Amino acid sequence: DAGVIQSPRHEVTEMGQEVTLRCKPISGHDYLFWYRQTMMRGLELLIYFNNNVPIDDSGMPEDRFSAKMPNASFSTLKIQPSEPRDSAVYFCASKTATYEQYFGPGTRLTVT
Amino acid sequence: KNEVEQSPQNLTAQEGEFITINCSYSVGISALHWLQQHPGGGIVSLFMLSSGKKKHGRLIATINIQEKHSSLHITASHPRDSAVYICAVISGGATNKLIFGTGTLLAVQP
Numbered sequence: 001d002a003g004v005i006q007s008p009r010h011e012v013t014e015m016g017q018e019v020t021l022r023c024k025p026i027s028g029h030d031y032l033f034w035y036r037q038t039m040m041r042g043l044e045l046l047i048y049f050n051n052n053v054p055i056d057d058s059g060m061p062e063d064r065f066s067a068k069m070p071n072a073s074f075s076t077l078k079i080q081p082s083e084p085r086d087s088a089v090y091f092c093a094s095k096t097a098t099y100e101q102y103f104g105p106g107t108r109l110t111v112t
Numbered sequence: 113k114n115e116v117e118q119s120p121q122n123l124t125a126q127e128g129e130f131i132t133i134n135c136s137y138s139v140g141i142s143a144l145h146w147l148q149q150h151p152g153g154g155i156v157s158l159f160m161l162s163s164g165k166k167k168h169g170r171l172i173a174t175i176n177i178q179e180k181h182s183s184l185h186i187t188a189s190h191p192r193d194s195a196v197y198i199c200a201v202i203s204g205g206a207t208n209k210l211i212f213g214t215g216t217l218l219a220v221q222p
Contacts, residue, residue, distance in 0.1 A: 031208055043155075043198065043212040056209060091155060100145060100160035101210070105153075 004104035006092050012110045018080040021107045024073055025094030033101065034067055034077050035091040043091075049075065082111045115139050118199050118213040125220050131186040133216045135199030138180065145210065146173050146184045147198040155198070158184070189220045 005024040013019055025032045033048040047057040052069045060067070064083070069075040079086055089108050093101040116137045125131050135144070146158045159166050159173040161182075166173050170189075175182040186193055199213040 033208075033210075042214050043200075043210075045209055048208060050208075093155075095208070100157045102157065103147075103155040106155075 004092055004094050004102055006090075006104035006107050008107060009105060010108045010110075012112065013082055014112055015083055016081045017111075018078065019082045019086075019109060019111075021077040021079075021090050021092075021109070023075045023077070023092030023104060025075070025092070026102055027073070029094035029096050029102070030072070031095045031097070031101075032069060032075050033093040033095075034075070035093065035103075037089045037091060037106075038087075046077070046090075079109075082109075084111045087111050114214065115211050116199055116201055116213040118197075118216050120216060121214065122217045123219070125189050125218070127190060127220055127222050129189050129220075131189050131193075131218065131220075133184045133197050133199075133218070135182045135184070135213055136180060137182075137199075137201050137211075139201065139211065140204035141177075141180075141201040142204050143202045144175055144182050145198075145200040145202075146182075147200060149196045149198060149215075151195070153195075158197075186218075191220045191222050194218055194220050 007022045030051050034046040035043050037043045046059045047067045049069045067077045087110050089106045091106045092104040095101040119134045143162045145160050148156045148158050161175050170187045172185040196215045196217050198215045200210040
């Protein structure tokens with residue numbers, strides 16, 4: 001298996017623009033997680049899905065952030081409008097019920 | 113106070129030294145992860161454990177549930193072990209949320 005795939009790997013955008021981050025989980029994994037990593041706050045869980053259904057979105061910063069999982073092999077995290085404080089590395093991870101999480105390579109987002 | 117505390121925050125060692133990184137947590141957990149992140153790199157899960165001890169190569173992880181404490185040991189350290197090591201716990205109950213420590217930055221000098 002190719003592991004968790006994220007795209008793009010790097011994104012530079014201007015404040016106010018819409019940003020969409022994409023994730024393909026490992027086939028057969030029924031949990032998918034979105035995390036954000038910053039120097040100030042470390043790793044934070046934003047939202048996670050089980051069987052494509054959002055289970056806990058309490059970490060989503062505000063209404064500018066939204067996440068969807070239309071099917072078992074694809075998820076998006078959207079920021080609209082983006083702000084400089086959204087600059088971070090965004091990780092996607094997936095797992096099965098009883099095993100550890102596998103992380104994707106991350107998307108480094110820079111909002112200028 | 114963070115729910116997951118790691119020590120030390122920074123650690124410099126000479127190649128070949130035995131290294132210990134500690135993790136203490138204040139919540140009930142169902143499992144604990146040790147993660148590794150190289151500078152500018154992705155995150156790799158080293159161990160997931162809920163009791164006792166696990167070993168993989170030069171890495172050993174232990175957990176004491178009663179004391180709410182875990183340690184990660186690296187034997188015969190090597191410069192390629194230089195990375196950030198992150199402890200993360202899955203809180204007890206019907207949840208899959210990871211609660212992360214702030215990480216330990218390890219530098220192993222040749």
